[in-house]
Amino acid sequence: MSDSNTPDPNTSGAPVPPRPPLPDSGATGHPAPSTPGQAESGTPQPGNGWFAHAPQTAQHPQAAQHPQTAGHHAAGASFSAQPTDTHASRTTDAKVGSGKIVAVLVAAAIVGAVSGLGGAAIGNDMFAANGTSVVSQGSTTVTVNDPDTVNQTTGIAAKTLPSVVTISATSSSGGGTGSGVVLSSDGYVVTNTHVVTLDGASSDVALRVTTSDGKVYDATVVGTDPIYDLAVIKLTDATGLTPITFADSSKLNVGDTTVAVGAPLGLSNTVTTGIVSALNRSIQIASSAVPDSGEQQQDQGQNGESPFQFDFGQGQQGGSSSSGTISIAVIQTDAAINPGNSGGALVDDKGDLIGINVAIATAGGGSSSSSEAGSIGVGFSIPANIVKRVTDEIIADGSATHGLLGAMVGNAADAQDSDIAGALISDVTSGGAAAQAGLKSGDVVTEFDGVPVRDATDLTAQVRALAAGAKASLVYVRDGKTLSADVTLGELTE
Structure with missing residues (x-):
């Protein structure tokens, strides 16, 4: 999902100019101009x-x-x-x-x-x-x-x-x-x-x-x-x-x-x-x-x-x-x-x-x-x-069902020497999804399945949103280097 903002052309408070007369489409073959304040795509x-x-x-x-x-x-x-x-x-x-x-x-x-x-x-x-x-x-x-x-x-x-x-x-x-x-x-x-x-x-x-x-x-x-x-x-x-x-x-x-x-x-x-x-x-x-x-x-x-x-x-x-x-x-x-x-x-x-x-x-x-x-x-x-x-x-x-990463995570921004926001992995479960994907303690996950990760809550929510056994990609930082990995999630059990 993108996180872009569509600006309102009328936020300046300036009066909206009157709608121009529609051209004779039969004569020119061109579409009528869009109404001022309306996106070209037709998005409200x-x-x-x-x-x-x-x-x-x-x-x-x-x-x-x-x-x-x-x-x-x-x-x-x-x-x-x-x-x-x-x-x-x-x-x-x-x-x-x-x-x-x-x-x-x-x-x-x-x-x-x-x-x-x-x-x-x-x-x-x-x-x-x-x-x-x-x-x-x-x-x-x-x-x-x-x-x-x-x-x-x-x-x-x-x-x-x-x-x-x-x-x-x-x-x-x-x-x-x-x-x-x-x-x-x-x-x-x-x-x-x-x-x-x-x-x-x-x-x-x-x-x-x-x-x-x-x-x-x-x-x-x-x-x-x-x-x-x-x-x-x-x-x-x-x-x-x-x-x-x-x-x-x-x-x-x-x-x-x-x-x-x-x-x-x-x-x-x-x-x-x-x-x-x-x-x-x-x-x-x-x-x-x-x-x-x-x-x-x-x-x-x-x-x-x-x-x-x-x-x-x-x-x-x-x-x-x-x-x-x-x-x-x-x-x-x-x-x-x-x-x-x-x-x-x-x-x-x-x-x-x-x-x-x-x-x-x-x-x-x-x-x-x-x-x-x-x-x-x-x-x-x-x-x-x-x-x-x-x-x-x-x-x-x-x-x-819900996905399980098999890792203990916290907020990277809370670490004293941290210079990046993300989910800090403090431990991985042996044989779990994170371990099989090559993740280690100290890695900072910054993106999961295409969604930005800024803290532990982001990562947990995105992992749980997927079904058990789902495949996803993630981006993480290790020793200052940005790396990526594919992961197959385990299953969260009660």
């Missing part, structure tokens, strides 16, 4: 971004100190939905209650086609100005009071909402709410492990799932993956659900527009917008559900309390104390993600899934007060490509 410019909130779940053990994060969780998805038919008609004959609108089923394709155009243009394409104020598509409802001024986010919301659900989890030890994303029409849904286990407090949680149109289902856990905080549940006797469509999260750019959809604070069908703030980011989070693995703990390489917390949802407190930490690779976004967004969808400007919302940063470094509750513009989502791999494995086998 900053300011046109869309975000969706993540679902909420049971409270974290530190929920008392972090009331804003209590009970919220995030979930992921693994099945690819059918692609939107980009050739579908944009007629205004689709029924919406007693009114008529353009078929919202093709909202994503329409939005992509009109990227950069004004709200009126999108409104004329998508919604008929017949006095209709509510637009419905399948299992979702979107309010439109002025069809002439609807924007792209309206179309994204109409496409995404049917694929996002609200999850209620209860047990004798507590309860909470979170979100989930539909993977299949027959009821497979991805969410977070911390949602369906109340952050490790219970292995026997009763789940009730509400779809965007108000239908309620019982659900059972298919499998959990505490290493990447993902879980798959199955709705009982569900049919005709709308699966999410997956995007390729490896092709994201910093500055890409995003939309978050979920149930923050229990408010289902909530939509927020933002941009991709950073890529190739890794965070370390305390988790009561993580297996007690000695190497897992030592791989983290970070000391002190993490400012990152699961965005727990409404309800009673879940897990009582953290038994460990996990390191996960994430997409950073400034879309508003609040307690209850956990497990919800982060989608792109086509309404396709780019990530599952999982955590937020707190201003108090892990000890925030109620005055600091809620979004501070720093939220995190598990990339869709990782979500798909993990959830596919869970559905097929009941669990997911």
